[in-house]
């Protein structure tokens with residue numbers, strides 16, 4: 001299902017990237033990437049495996065250094081800030097990884113408290129409980145508060161992973177393959193959740209995927225990474241109206257047997 005169009009404030013950017021290049025040995029992965037993420041926008045980055053989508057996310061979050069180019073996140077140039085500033089910046093970025101990376105020996109409640117204990121000082125028991133319940137409610141899993149991750153389905157674990165990220169009230173969400181390994185119905189639930197998070201928490205998000213159903217359902221705007229650069233951008237319809245055989249192949253791979 002196509003996402004309903006939302007008004008985007010083009011003057012309010014939370015990420016600006018210009019001329020980003022990154023190579024590993026002789027392999028040129030990103031060859032001059034330009035990207036803007038606007039406030040409260042869901043931006044989908046589409047690309048085949050190995051095109052550098054994860055590398056891009058790592059550069060945005062300061063885990064990898066660019067070889068060339070300008071990367072500004074929430075007003076700070078990532079390559080130029082100190083380690084401490086980078087830590088503070090990372091607190092404003094929520095990551096939803098492919099595997100939800102929950103601690104199996106902890107209950108859902110303990111998993112959600114973990115980032116608070118590590119990052120926020122002087123919280124009372126009552127404040128902690130309230131935050132945990134609030135994010136669990138946001139992902140529709142309040143009832144799972146005392147369960148162990150092993151008792152949950154893949155989709156539920158994914159939701160708890162997203163709740164754990166939301167607990168620190170991130171301004172930017174980075175979703176890496178949010179629907180990977182999930183069945184179509186559970187995937188649709190996660191797509192809806194991504195949109196609900198956008199509405200409820202006013203986050204700006206980058207959604208990395210090669211699942212076109214996810215792209216269509218969540219993306220206010222879609223960019224396509226081909227051969228190290230964003231070659232096309234627009235709405236889902238605008239991108240796939242294109243005659244470029246590489247774009248057509250991507251579409252056919254997703255929607256035909």
Ligand SMILES: Nc1ncnc2c1ncn2[C@@H]1O[C@H](COP(=O)(O)OP(=O)(O)OP(=O)(O)O)[C@@H](O)[C@H]1O
Nearest residue numbers: 024027029047048049050051052053054055056210
């Ligand atoms: N730290 C690294 N050292 C060397 N090569 C790397 C490193 N990180 C990524 N690469 C290479 O960069 C390329 C892009 O990797 P990346 O993980 O960004 O792909 P991707 O688009 O996210 O793919 P997928 O959809 O399969 O996750 C790959 O060829 C990978 O081997």
